[in-house]
Structure formats: C-alpha cells, structure tokens
Amino acid sequence: MRAPPALETARRIAGGELKAADVLSETLARIGSENPRCNAFTRITEERARRDAEAVDRARAAGARLGPLAGVPYAVKNLYDIRGEVTVAGSRISADNPPAAADAFVVERLQQAGAILVGALNMEEYAYGYTTENHHYGPTRNPHDLSCSAGGSSGGSGAAVASGMVPLALGSDTNGSIRVPASLCGVFGLKPTYGRLSRRGVFPFVGSFDHVGPLAGSVADLAACYDAMQSPDPADPGCAQRPLEPASPALQQGIAGLRIAVAGGEYFEGYLTAEAEKAVATAAAAAGARERIDIPAGAEARAASLLITFAEASNLHQASIRRRLADFDPMTRDRFIAGALLPAEWVLQAHRFRSWYRQAWRQVFGRADVVIAAATAFGAMPLGQDTIRLGGRDMPLRPAYGLLVAPLSFIGVPVISVPVRPAGRMPLGVQLIAAPWREDHAFRVAAHLERQGAVSA
Amino acid sequence: MSGESGKGVDATALAAAARTLSLDREAAEAYVKTVAAAVGLTIPPEYLPGTVLNLTRSAALAAQLFDFPLPSDVEPAAVYRP
Numbered sequence: 001m002r003a004p005p006a007l008e009t010a011r012r013i014a015g016g017e018l019k020a021a022d023v024l025s026e027t028l029a030r031i032g033s034e035n036p037r038c039n040a041f042t043r044i045t046e047e048r049a050r051r052d053a054e055a056v057d058r059a060r061a062a063g064a065r066l067g068p069l070a071g072v073p074y075a076v077k078n079l080y081d082i083r084g085e086v087t088v089a090g091s092r093i094s095a096d097n098p099p100a101a102a103d104a105f106v107v108e109r110l111q112q113a114g115a116i117l118v119g120a121l122n123m124e125e126y127a128y129g130y131t132t133e134n135h136h137y138g139p140t141r142n143p144h145d146l147s148c149s150a151g152g153s154s155g156g157s158g159a160a161v162a163s164g165m166v167p168l169a170l171g172s173d174t175n176g177s178i179r180v181p182a183s184l185c186g187v188f189g190l191k192p193t194y195g196r197l198s199r200r201g202v203f204p205f206v207g208s209f210d211h212v213g214p215l216a217g218s219v220a221d222l223a224a225c226y227d228a229m230q231s232p233d234p235a236d237p238g239c240a241q242r243p244l245e246p247a248s249p250a251l252q253q254g255i256a257g258l259r260i261a262v263a264g265g266e267y268f269e270g271y272l273t274a275e276a277e278k279a280v281a282t283a284a285a286a287a288g289a290r291e292r293i294d295i296p297a298g299a300e301a302r303a304a305s306l307l308i309t310f311a312e313a314s315n316l317h318q319a320s321i322r323r324r325l326a327d328f329d330p331m332t333r334d335r336f337i338a339g340a341l342l343p344a345e346w347v348l349q350a351h352r353f354r355s356w357y358r359q360a361w362r363q364v365f366g367r368a369d370v371v372i373a374a375a376t377a378f379g380a381m382p383l384g385q386d387t388i389r390l391g392g393r394d395m396p397l398r399p400a401y402g403l404l405v406a407p408l409s410f411i412g413v414p415v416i417s418v419p420v421r422p423a424g425r426m427p428l429g430v431q432l433i434a435a436p437w438r439e440d441h442a443f444r445v446a447a448h449l450e451r452q453g454a455v456s457a
Numbered sequence: 458m459s460g461e462s463g464k465g466v467d468a469t470a471l472a473a474a475a476r477t478l479s480l481d482r483e484a485a486e487a488y489v490k491t492v493a494a495a496v497g498l499t500i501p502p503e504y505l506p507g508t509v510l511n512l513t514r515s516a517a518l519a520a521q522l523f524d525f526p527l528p529s530d531v532e533p534a535a536v537y538r539p
Contacts, residue, residue, distance in 0.1 A: 208535070297525060299521055300521055300522055300524075300525045303518035303519070303521045303522045304518075304522055306515075306518055307515060307518055307519060307522070310511075310515055321498065322497070322498060322499075325501065325504065333504060333507070334504055334507030334508045334510070334511050335511050337493075337498070337500055337504060337507075337508045337511070338489070338508045338509075338511035338512045338515060339511075339515075340493075340496065340498060341488070341489060341492045341493060341496070341498075341508075341512060342512075342515060343519075346515070346519040346522070348533065349519070349522055349523060349527070350522060351533035351534065351535065352527060352531050352532060352533050353522060353525065353527055353531075354533070354534050355531050355532060355533060355534045356527055356528075356531050358534065
C-alpha cells in the first residue's frame, strides 16, 4: 500500500480522524516489507519517530496548534545530520565519525512543522555519482523495475518516495542529484535557487554548487515541504538570508501571464532519446509552450561544473585521500585522486566561465519565465550497465545521466523535475527551469501540468 | 618544491597541450606521477590507470572549456566580502 499524500495525512491527523502513532506504525510496516526490495533505507530511526509521533498526538489532545506537516513521516539522504546518529554520507570512511550532536537545520525546521523523521536513505558515496551503486551499502533499486538504477546521488530518496514507503524525502543536488533520481523514479523533485535553503548540518560535496531540496509524490506536497524548510540561516555562508517566500499559495494561480518556452539547441536537444523528446513535447503541449529558445554553450557549462566539482571534492577529502584511499568506494576513488592533481588554471577558467553562463541565462529569462527541458536524456537503465548510445555515439552511461541537469545547478537557478509516465515504459522527468528566486513560477507550471494530467508520480 | 619534483613535466605546457586534445596516456601518466609526488600524494599502482583515465577525461573537459572564447573581463562569480 502506497503512502497517502503528506498533506492529506496532516489534515486527517489535525482533524482527529487519524493518530500520528498509527500513521507511523503503518509507515514502519511498509518500510519493513518494501525496503528489502529496493534498499532505500540505511537506517530506521524508530525510537525517535515513536517519541515524535506520540508528541504530536499529545499536542492535539491538549488542543495545541499543530504544524503544517504534523504527523507526516519523511526520511533524509544519509548526508543530513540526525542528532545521535553517525552521518555516513554513503561512505565507509565517515562511518567512523562520532554521532551528530544536532539535527541539520532543515531537519530542525521540519521537526518544528511536526513532520516525523523515520530514517536515513542510501546515496552514492559522498554524493559523487548518478546511479547509487554504492559499494559499501549496496545498490538502491528502482521500484518500477528492480533491475534498474534509481538514479543518484539521492537514489534512496527517489526510491523511498516512488515505492510509497514515505510521501516525502530530502535529497541534495550538486550536479543534478535530486533531479536525476526524481526523473528515473518518476517523482517530483525540487532543486531550489542556490542559497535559498540552509545547508547547515548537511555533509558538503562542492560548496559552490551544493543545494538541499525535497522529493515528493505530488506538487502540493513538494511545495509544503519546501515552504516548511525556508528560513534564513547566517550559519550557512551560502544561505542568502532571503525573507520567506512560500510557494504553496502560488499553486492555484494557474499559468496565465507566464511566458513558457522549450530549451532548444544542440546541447539540450541533441542527446535526447525518442522517449525524452516525447516527454518534453507532452509537457510543452500541456503548458502551451510555443517558443523554442536556443541555449548556448551547454557542453562548456557541464565541463566547467565538472572541473570545479573534481577540484573542490578532492580538496574537501584531501586528508582521506592521503590516509584512507583503500576505504573509498572503487567507483569514486580514482576520481578523488585525479581531482587533487588538476592545474589551477583549469579550475579558475571554469569559475570565470560560470559568470558568463549565468549572463547567458539572464538573457533567456528576459524572454521566458519558465524553460522546459528533459531532466535525463533517457529513463532508468539496468544496474551495472557501462555505456549508452546517444546522439549517434557510445558514451559512458553513468555520467550521461547528468548531461542535462549539471549546467543548471552550476548557475544555481531553481528547477522542478516533474515526472512523465509513458504507458508501459519507465518514467522520465522534465525540468521546469525558472529565474533565480522564482521557484513560484516553476511551481505554477508544475501544478498546471499535474492538473492537466500530463505529469504524475 | 615544484621545480625539483616537476622535472621533466611542465604543467603549463600540459594545459596548453590539453587544449588541442593531445594529452596522450603516456603524458597523462607522467603528469599524474610527477604532480602526485609534488603534492605529497602516494598513488598505489593499482589505482594509477583509473587516475590517469580520469585525468585524461578532465583534460578533455578543460580543452572544451578553453576552446570557448571567454572575454578577458569576465571575473569569477565568487565575491569575497571582508
């Protein structure tokens, strides 16, 4: 049985129809039966969850005002700090660290909203990859086809929502790590504007591009979770200290007045499989998007984002690279070593190119409020597969999952990945790309597409 | 330090070579060994081929980037606020 929508659960608990403790028991039972199939959870925080659910039920019995997500179960990628638990970040190395002294900032925020944290989710080691074929904790499997990848690096987050174990999960997105699993697992995922949500207490990967964000089974749940996490936090140097700008009120506004276009040009269209072309066409038709805007220099943007990623990630882990090489996941180890050896010039050029690319997108947003592009050029492929043929040539499969997402986290614009579900085929995500700080525009289009039946989890 | 450890490999020349995609396996391996020594990183032989492959791929990405005519007045986006 699939988890009911988060907001429906919250409404029924607030109305006295359901007890948070019972919702939790059903959730734990679902995890018990589903998780052995897809390996999404690496830790269940049952004791804490029971305590928090009882607190919600007591608060309601006492007539206290409940938070907007009171009693709603959720889980987090295992790079979020959970008080009393070790933050493993998908690694063997960090498993030797002491337990976290406090919850991550956004986990605190969701706790204040009444949500019930039920556990930690599998990921690629240190978020470095797109398939969650984790050497230490096993691969996460796609609930739609267990032989396939759930995507990554937030693979556990995608699978936990898609399998119906929880209605909400948190992931992180540095080069696409929320949008790739959202696409492959057929759920909604939001990468907010860079600096919108605090990353305090979230294990870093590449500070220049690290974002946190939610995955959910509906647009309204995605917005509710995002809204509950907003709050300026001076402790995260990347956090922009913006006032709260909730997205939920925008969901009923429709798309009238929004200029919606499709991302055109060699890079955003050249790699697409027929199914990805069809997913984009479905979303574009339902959104009434007619204009096609050529987006320049996508390949250079991806190259620059990867070079900065290699250098920053290796610098972050430089002590482990010197002392514990054998303990890295074989899938990431050689990348960590090579990233420690890059000429400074390559990385500096990449940082300068980032400014240029941001300016190119500012011009795009002069013509469109929301731009539609595929999230992945193809749907989930079998675990263990190494290559794929795209645009007439064979490419390494794993990095190819990130082709269309990395250029956007590179410049920090907000993107929602919405799931298109072709009959009898694996799901595939479409990106709704908005100007910085205009998450509300992407949410309005996502809600419209959902109402039209063009996208659904 | 770099003068001593970098004997035989000129990092500037390497970057220039990468721009024309002429960084072959042998040159990449020489670079990896030399720079690793210079930065105090010991690479066990079993990890060397994968490291060289990754360095070669990074060089190809850099080549792509340096082919782009970036105006010289474009500064990095990171702003340090004292």
